[in-house]
Amino acid sequence: MTSPPITAHQTENLIDSSQKFNPTRLVDRIFKVLSLLLALSIGFVLLWITYSLLGIAFPAIAQFNLGFLTSQAWDPVQDLYGALPQIYGTIVSSIIALLFAVPLGVGVAIFLSENFLPQKILTPIAFLVELLAAIPSVVYGMWGIFVFIPFILPVLQFIHQLFGWIPLFSTSPSTRQMFATAMVLAIMILPTIIAISRDTMVSLSPALRQGAYGLGATRWETITRVLVPAGLSGIIGSVMLALGRALGETMAAAMLIGNANRINVSLFAPASTISALIANQFGEASGLQRSALFYQALILMIITLIVNMLAEVIVSRFQQVE
Amino acid sequence: MTNPSIETNHTSPIHGDVVIRTENVSIYYGSFQAVRNVFLDIPKNRVVAFIGPSGCGKSTLLRCYNRLNDLIPGARVEGKITYQGVDLYDPKVDPVEVRRRIGMVFQRPNPFPKSIYENIAFGARVNGFKGDLDELVERSLRGAALWDEVKDKLKESGLSLSGGQQQRLCIARAIAIEPEVILMDEPCSALDPISTLRVEDLINELKQQFTIIIVTHNMQQASRVADYTAFFNAEAGETGSRFGYLVEYAPTEQIFNAPQQQATQDYVSGRFG
Numbered sequence: 001m002t003s004p005p006i007t008a009h010q011t012e013n014l015i016d017s018s019q020k021f022n023p024t025r026l027v028d029r030i031f032k033v034l035s036l037l038l039a040l041s042i043g044f045v046l047l048w049i050t051y052s053l054l055g056i057a058f059p060a061i062a063q064f065n066l067g068f069l070t071s072q073a074w075d076p077v078q079d080l081y082g083a084l085p086q087i088y089g090t091i092v093s094s095i096i097a098l099l100f101a102v103p104l105g106v107g108v109a110i111f112l113s114e115n116f117l118p119q120k121i122l123t124p125i126a127f128l129v130e131l132l133a134a135i136p137s138v139v140y141g142m143w144g145i146f147v148f149i150p151f152i153l154p155v156l157q158f159i160h161q162l163f164g165w166i167p168l169f170s171t172s173p174s175t176r177q178m179f180a181t182a183m184v185l186a187i188m189i190l191p192t193i194i195a196i197s198r199d200t201m202v203s204l205s206p207a208l209r210q211g212a213y214g215l216g217a218t219r220w221e222t223i224t225r226v227l228v229p230a231g232l233s234g235i236i237g238s239v240m241l242a243l244g245r246a247l248g249e250t251m252a253a254a255m256l257i258g259n260a261n262r263i264n265v266s267l268f269a270p271a272s273t274i275s276a277l278i279a280n281q282f283g284e285a286s287g288l289q290r291s292a293l294f295y296q297a298l299i300l301m302i303i304t305l306i307v308n309m310l311a312e313v314i315v316s317r318f319q320q321v322e
Numbered sequence: 323m324t325n326p327s328i329e330t331n332h333t334s335p336i337h338g339d340v341v342i343r344t345e346n347v348s349i350y351y352g353s354f355q356a357v358r359n360v361f362l363d364i365p366k367n368r369v370v371a372f373i374g375p376s377g378c379g380k381s382t383l384l385r386c387y388n389r390l391n392d393l394i395p396g397a398r399v400e401g402k403i404t405y406q407g408v409d410l411y412d413p414k415v416d417p418v419e420v421r422r423r424i425g426m427v428f429q430r431p432n433p434f435p436k437s438i439y440e441n442i443a444f445g446a447r448v449n450g451f452k453g454d455l456d457e458l459v460e461r462s463l464r465g466a467a468l469w470d471e472v473k474d475k476l477k478e479s480g481l482s483l484s485g486g487q488q489q490r491l492c493i494a495r496a497i498a499i500e501p502e503v504i505l506m507d508e509p510c511s512a513l514d515p516i517s518t519l520r521v522e523d524l525i526n527e528l529k530q531q532f533t534i535i536i537v538t539h540n541m542q543q544a545s546r547v548a549d550y551t552a553f554f555n556a557e558a559g560e561t562g563s564r565f566g567y568l569v570e571y572a573p574t575e576q577i578f579n580a581p582q583q584q585a586t587q588d589y590v591s592g593r594f595g
């Protein structure tokens with residue numbers, strides 16, 4: 001079959017149709033403009049926030065400069081402020097939370113993705129995990145105060161008695177403290193790690209699994225040597241996202257950590273985090289104190305930004321090579 | 323040999339050593355019977371081709387030989403498959419051990435997202451290989467006719483190779499664990515004609531050392547590489563669901579030139595369906 005030659009008339013039609021009124025094309029164009037506007041507005045909001053943070057923080061920045069980062073002072077009477085205890089508390093509580101949440105979360109994710117259990121049991125478990133993410137953080141805080149800390153305190157007491165000679169466990173466990181807060185944070189970030197890691201593992205091609213089993217790998221070898229490396233970028237992504245949440249978590253930390261404006265080597269002593277400090281003091285702060293709080297907020301933003309950038313770098317590196 | 327009446331119904335065309343014996347095997351996915359009553363002996367150091375229309379259970383049967391069907395929930399085997407006299411589905415048999423002796427190459431190349439070197443070394447590592455890994459990697463890649471193309475980039479990802487190279491990498495990976503049998507499920511279906519010919523050459527060489535079962539939809543390929551050919555067909559059963567069964571198993575020449583069954587004749591001459 002030969003196709004009929006294209007006549008001039010037909011080509012004209014081709015050109016015409018693009019200039020004629022066409023509702024689909026119009027919707028298409030409106031959609032394009034709309035999404036551009038939305039994208040721009042997000043960027044604008046981000047700039048706006050940064051700009052106003054900088055503006056209000058400026059008096060504190062001018063007064064304390066970078067010395068703010070290394071000072072332990074927080075004295076509204078003499079108007080002397082520093083952020084070191086909060087930076088320390090924010091980072092240390094997040095790291096401890098990760099130490100608990102990463103092994104547990106990745107383990108659960110693998111368990112949920114590898115049909116160790118029949119689907120009938122897996123689906124409700126996965127659903128429960130996602131419910132865990134839906135609990136408001138103030139509820140975690142109340143639960144921490146009334147249930148979790150009283151529950152965990154005897155265990156910490158025991159650790160203190162056994163390992164009190166290690167500086168990290170050297171004080172008698174307080175009812176408001178870094179370590180227990182970090183454990184609650186760990187529970188809060190678990191669903192993030194589990195859900196994203198599990199999605200990553202589930203989306204891995206079944207051909208990989210078959211390939212590994214087909215070469216005589218055991219299930220353990222298949223998981224640890226093939227599936228986890230193959231899903232590593234997703235797993236790292238989930239950890240970084242969880243870290244971001246732990247760093248910024250406000251309510252639970254403010255309720256549980258004890259808000260002590262000093263660094264104590266012992267994890268069982270009260271401590272402070274940036275967001276907890278802000279939440280606690282913002283109401284009655286004014287003048288230089290408020291400015292210093294904004295300076296703290298700026299620092300938190302920068303820490304989170306660094307974590308996110310690191311995540312991007314790590315994820316893209318793993319996607320390239322491994 | 324246990325049942326004389328079966329012997330007479332299913333005379334084996336094989337001369338010489340039999341590596342795998344398939345005795346009255348039926349395979350189910352849940353309640354669905356995918357393969358019915360297959361008798362099939364695989365001779366040592368020969369190439370056997372499985373041909374037949376789509377859905378007749380060739381892959382299903384193949385996956386039973388290295389117990390890869392264990393991974394599919396609901397899959398079940400009836401009858402008896404023996405490998406060198408050992409019942410593969412004996413509860414005492416370790417499927418991991420089976421797969422170390424009966425390797426597999428899949429329809430789509432599925433290299434691991436690791437370096438070329440690690441792709442080959444993986445099987446050796448999980449099998450507790452104690453010798454010289456570098457030497458093994460080189461030997462396997464040479465065996466799969468891939469060495470010259472990749473010898474300068476062993477550290478690069480296996481996924482950076484072309485599809486044909488990836489498939490040869492998967493073959494290299496399979497021969498690196500030094501199995502006795504290699505199962506190949508349509509190994510050339512994703513390859514261009516030139517890569518296909520190279521893989522076929524490879525199969526002809528590999529049969530000095532290995533026993534090979536290859537599933538293919540390509541008649542020429544079956545006639546080029548296989549010593550024996552098994553033709554499977556699918557038929558609607560009593561309940562209306564289609565099951566696969568073995569129609570005819572004979573030396574390849576006979577299947578293509580003088581088949582005993584009309585269905586085989588129709589299929590190999592392209593007058594099917």
Ligand SMILES: Nc1ncnc2c1ncn2[C@@H]1O[C@H](COP(=O)(O)OP(=O)(O)OP(=O)(O)O)[C@@H](O)[C@H]1O
Binds near residue numbers: 374375377378381566
């Ligand atoms: N994992 C599975 N679960 C349920 N049924 C399956 C599964 N795999 C295959 N089947 C069914 O078993 C039958 C045989 O499938 P199989 O893949 O073995 O056919 P095949 O001969 O390899 O076909 P093709 O030539 O298209 O690869 C088909 O009806 C298929 O639907």
Ligand SMILES: [Mg+2]
Binds near residue numbers: 380381382507
């Ligand atoms: Mg198939």
